[in-house]
Amino acid sequence: MIMSNDFMKCAISEAKLSGGDIPVGCAIVCGNEIIAKAHNEREKNNDISAHAEVVALKMAAEKFNNWRLENCSLYVTLEPCPMCAWAILNSRVKEVYFGSYDLKYGAFGSKINLGEISDAKTKIFGGIMENECNALLKEYFLRLRK
């Protein structure tokens, strides 16, 4: 599978649907087709686990009737937190492409690297369309401060 900015663009569009939540969007791709896309719904759904990645993983699992997603790639606008990183690794997704680095809680290398303690062979790539992804967060926090 080849990395494509089109899929990150889809994740960015999703992020913009996060409403009052921190804008994070995710797209899961299988065979060049987007099979799941989701955004952060923690506040909206009052669900601690409803980060974009977990919601998208659940949608993809439903589609395939299998939570193992060996043939899929996952695109997400922000480096996953430890909760999401572990869910992603356990889903056996083939590749992860994330946009912004999260120096405070990023669990794919920025703060810690959960890949190091997992048996998963998932490959991780960061900084994809980083400026566009950073802009999402910058706008959100600017709005929040007003």
Add this chain to the structure above:
Amino acid sequence: MIMSNDFMKCAISEAKLSGGDIPVGCAIVCGNEIIAKAHNEREKNNDISAHAEVVALKMAAEKFNNWRLENCSLYVTLEPCPMCAWAILNSRVKEVYFGSYDLKYGAFGSKINLGEISDAKTKIFGGIMENECNALLKEYFLRLRK
């Protein structure tokens, strides 16, 4: 709030409902009342996030209409994985009591300690009714090998 083996016994009973899944049970307690109890449903529900802890956190959040659980304690038969540990820390649960240590994936000190990178003030206690909790896993893996 005072730790009570009764709550861990409830978590152990829940673990026994896990069916084909690895037996893990969880109980969330608020003011000496069990407000949520759940078991591992990952395989049954085809949901990567349906570990006992996440399911219980969601039930408790629904009950209070709030995913912040500052006044609650969480009992779980096995040391949480990184996914669950981060969900627990983010929920701001006051105390966590776990039974068995998980040397391979335990994220409250055995393999890594996510408490170290979180802002949460959650206190963690391991080895509660450890023998009984270990027995659950031992029986399961013995059955699996047969």
